[in-house]
Amino acid sequence: MPQAQREAASAAGPAVDGYPARPSVRAGDTLRLHVSTRAARFRADFFRCGARIRHLGSVQGPGRYAPPGRHDEDWRWPGHDVTVPANWPSGVYIAVLSPATTALADPAPPGAEALDARRSRILFVVRPREPARTSRxxxxxxxxxxxxxxxxxxxxxxxxxxxxxxxxxxxxxxxxxxxxxxxxxxxxxxxxxxxxxxxxxxxxxxxxxxxxxxxxxxxxxxxxxxxxxxxxxxxxxxxxxxxxxxxxxxxxxxxxxxxxxxxxxxxxxxxxxxxxxxxxxxxxxxxxxxxxxxxxxxxxxxxxxxxxxxxxxxxxxxxxxxxxxxxxxxxxxxxxxxxxxxxxxxxxxxxxxxxxxxxxxxxxxxxxxxxxxxxxxxxxxxxxxxxxxxxxxxxxxxxxxxxxxxxxxxxxxxxxxxxxxxxxxxxxxxxxxxxxxxxxxxxxxxxxxxxxxxxxxxxxxxxxxxxxxxxxx
Incomplete structure (x- = not known):
């Protein structure tokens, strides 16, 4: 999907934006997402970026709106806890945010560039479970x-x-x-x-x-x-x-x-x-x-x-x-x-x-x-x-x-x-x-x-x- 279409799609319905409390989480632990939206409910779809993009799941949560902050302050948006499955492999993940009424447009995008957008996206890293080191x-x-x-x-x-x-x-x-x-x-x-x-x-x-x-x-x-x-x-x-x-x-x-x-x-x-x-x-x-x-x-x-x-x-x-x-x-x-x-x-x-x-x-x-x-x-x-x-x-x-x-x-x-x-x-x-x-x-x-x-x-x-x-x- 071209960039303009991606931006238009993310703009359909109430905007949903967010960020992680921390940029990484261990598999099996809790990831806290901070989300602001005027939609009644929001959806987050999780994609792992590797040789191909894999959709590994989604969650929904109640929508609450909070105003944006300054670049140099904690925005303190409403928090939503997500348990990261213990079997998720270590990697870089992108959460795609949308109103809960929005269907997932493309469960298998061709590459990370197809997921890229200037809003409604959250990047986080999943680290391996303890004991760590699944690779050298x-x-x-x-x-x-x-x-x-x-x-x-x-x-x-x-x-x-x-x-x-x-x-x-x-x-x-x-x-x-x-x-x-x-x-x-x-x-x-x-x-x-x-x-x-x-x-x-x-x-x-x-x-x-x-x-x-x-x-x-x-x-x-x-x-x-x-x-x-x-x-x-x-x-x-x-x-x-x-x-x-x-x-x-x-x-x-x-x-x-x-x-x-x-x-x-x-x-x-x-x-x-x-x-x-x-x-x-x-x-x-x-x-x-x-x-x-x-x-x-x-x-x-x-x-x-x-x-x-x-x-x-x-x-x-x-x-x-x-x-x-x-x-x-x-x-x-x-x-x-x-x-x-x-x-x-x-x-x-x-x-x-x-x-x-x-x-x-x-x-x-x-x-x-x-x-x-x-x-x-x-x-x-x-x-x-x-x-x-x-x-x-x-x-x-x-x-x-x-x-x-x-x-x-x-x-x-x-x-x-x-x-x-x-x-x-x-x-x-x-x-x-x-x-x-x-x-x-x-x-x-x-x-x-x-x-x-x-x-x-x-x-x-x-x-x-x-x-x-x-x-x-």
Whole structure:
């Protein structure tokens, strides 16, 4: 069903909106949904997103109306408890809300994009029952980033502080996790994606769902969690061999970073099939209901904070994210609007096991035909050796031994549409670098947010992804 038809269908009858009290729940436990509607009764249909979309059940409840709140407060809508069946597999679920009189339009939609909408949707993650670990792979859903871009209630973690004097004095912005949106079901900040206009950027259907569909169709299984789970549970990763993050995992708390780093140090592997990772530091409220990000130096307003030094929330200014990810957005860049010129990674070390079965040789270019590099990408500070291969210098915090497997030099001409963040040293030029290193466990980074978009389009990207997951799990 096209987007316009989906929106029209959800608008039929009284509107029904909602959000989860928490973004994840264990199978067999109680999920609390907060729902507002003028309908006498509402219906919630539950879909699991995997290799295919599965309708796993529905519930009904009495309708009660509550007004919307601000973006930075708990909306406190009426609560409805749902017992999650103990046999529901771990995964990402979408609840489709409608008046109880509305029939289920499509019990088997073709993909997550068919479920995507800016209202009447709730995203939540089902974690495995105790004892946990039904797989050796743990997949992290970036709920923090989804809420950072969620504009329900009139704001998000972006925009000027000009009209908010309290925020201006503190240099911070706050968003609530207890409001509609956060991956689906709310308006999002950002430009349309000219390379994949089916869904908005900063949504689950755009970033994570295509990867999960390919991943499960390829025969892999994972347990799923959110970054809030990793924030609250230092040993959540115990027993797993591989942690996966995909797409645009931009906002990290200190506890998430500490716990993922400890997992690596204990020998756990980490695969990042995305970019702009761990760029902003957020503080999570004690009840897990809100995020705060100190983006602006106190008293500063109306500036591009990515081009500014002195932003307290920048990981790179105090504890460079390279120490974990191997790369940083400050060495790469972003292309926000319109189509970008085709750009891929020039391959080096083609004899590495990551490239097995791809047919790639040193000097070949990966993914250029489908503009793999972007819309945001990360890089490591590097130099060229005698054989003209890119070698990480470590000057920006990248661990020793980081092997650069591919390089994409970014156009410096402003007319090319690329934008860049502040950095320590402008030399060499900006470049995306994908690669890996080992320190305890192995960390692989694809260094491009659009990696998952190419999975159905590029057999070499598919082969590399399969190799990485197989090797590290």
């Amino acid at each position: 792979i743990l997949y992290k859903v970036p709920v923090f980033t989804y809420h950072a871009y969620n504009r329900s209630g009139g704001g998000c973690l972006y925009g000027s502080l000009h009209h908010d004097e309290a925020a201006l004095r503190a240099g911070t912005r706050t968003v609530s996790l207890r409001r509609p949106g956060g991956g689906i079901g709310g308006p999002v900040k950002g430009s349309p994606d000219a390379h994949d206009p089916r869904t908005p950027r900063q949504t689950f259907a755009h970033w994570d769902a295509p990867f999960i569909a390919w991943f499960e169709a390829a025969g892999f299984t994972a347990d799923y969690c959110t970054d809030l789970d990793l924030h609250e549970s230092p040993r959540l990763t115990d027993g797993y061999r591989l942690l996966i993050s995909v797409g645009h995992d931009e906002y990290w708390s200190e506890d998430v970073r500490r716990n993922v780093t400890a997992f690596r140090d204990r020998g756990g592997n980490f695969a990042l099939f995305g970019a702009n990772t761990c760029w902003w530091r957020v503080t999570v409220s004690g009840d897990g209901a809100a995020l705060r990000c100190a983006k602006y130096p106190p008293g500063v307003r109306d500036v591009d904070v990515d081009r500014l030094r002195g932003s307290p929330g920048h990981w790179w200014e105090s504890e460079p994210e390279n120490a974990l990810t191997g790369v940083s957005y400050r060495n790469g860049g972003g292309h926000w609007a319109g189509r970008r010129a085709p750009l891929g990674f020039t391959v080096q070390h083609a004899d590495h096991r990551v490239f097995a079965g791809t047919g790639l040789r040193d000097g070949d270019v990966l993914g250029a035909g489908h503009a793999l590099v972007g819309y945001e990408c990360d890089g490591a500070a590097h130099r060229r050796d005698a054989a003209h291969r890119a070698v990480a210098t470590g000057a920006d915090g990248t661990p020793a031994g980081f092997t650069i497997l591919g390089v994409a030099d970014l156009p410096a001409d402003p007319a090319a549409g690329w934008q860049f963040a502040a950095r320590e040293d402008p030399d060499p030029g900006r470049a995306a670098t994908f690669g890996l290193y080992t320190r305890g466990g192995t960390v692989f980074t694809a260094a491009a947010t659009d990696w998952a978009r190419l999975l159905p389009l590029d057999p070499q990207v598919r082969a590399i992804t399969r190799n990485v997951v197989t090797l590290l799990s």
